[in-house]
Amino acid sequence: MGNNIFDTLIAVPLSLGAYKANVIETKEISLDRAFRDMCASNACGVYGKCWMCPPDVGDIEVLMQEVGQYDYALVYQTVTELEDSYDFEGMIEAKKKSYPLAQGLRKTFDDPKFARVLHLGAGGCGVCKVCAKRTNEPCRYPERAMPSLEAYGINVSALAKSAGMKYINGQDTVTYFGAVLFSLNGEMQ
Ligand code: SF4
Numbered sequence: 585m586g587n588n589i590f591d592t593l594i595a596v597p598l599s600l601g602a603y604k605a606n607v608i609e610t611k612e613i614s615l616d617r618a619f620r621d622m623c624a625s626n627a628c629g630v631y632g633k634c635w636m637c638p639p640d641v642g643d644i645e646v647l648m649q650e651v652g653q654y655d656y657a658l659v660y661q662t663v664t665e666l667e668d669s670y671d672f673e674g675m676i677e678a679k680k681k682s683y684p685l686a687q688g689l690r691k692t693f694d695d696p697k698f699a700r701v702l703h704l705g706a707g708g709c710g711v712c713k714v715c716a717k718r719t720n721e722p723c724r725y726p727e728r729a730m731p732s733l734e735a736y737g738i739n740v741s742a743l744a745k746s747a748g749m750k751y752i753n754g755q756d757t758v759t760y761f762g763a764v765l766f767s768l769n770g771e772m773q
Pocket of ligand 1: 709710711712713715716717723724725726729
């Protein structure tokens with residue numbers, strides 16, 4: 585998209601360490617409630633243990649509908665080299681590195697030219713070491729808490745394609761995605 589605001593937005597995650605970034609229209613985003621079913625299988629062990637993860641993050645039908653209320657998505661990806669394809673520690677570290685990038689984008693979108701903004705990250709929330717949900721206390725930082733793309737039913741592999749990115753970026757690397765959904769106020773674009 586040859587748009588000044590979009591070009592400026594794309595530059596922000598790149599300056600914060602993203603490998604690639606792009607702006608797409610949210611109508612290009614493919615949604616599927618099957619991703620919620622994958623969460624329910626609890627392969628990550630966090631299902632029901634984080635306020636920003638299913639089932640506490642909200643009803644999947646409502647969240648998928650919410651995606652359509654935004655016009656655009658700034659999609660970004662991080663690519664990190666691993667020691668080998670069994671480097672699970674490296675994968676966890678890479679995910680942790682994606683959290684400050686996601687939070688760093690908040691400042692950019694805290695601007696009156698944006699009518700609505702929704703930050704979605706990779707995997708669980710990641711703000712606290714241990715989510716307050718585990719001790720049944722309220723979220724400690726609701727203004728920074730961040731659900732994942734999958735929690736909203738977003739097909740991340742299709743998202744990568746729509747944004748002109750590869751879902752996998754080579755042997756012994758791990759790729760994580762994040763997106764900021766937004767609408768512009770008035771005719772500022
Ligand atoms: S900010 Fe902390 S308490 Fe709130 S959802 Fe995220 S990890 Fe949990």
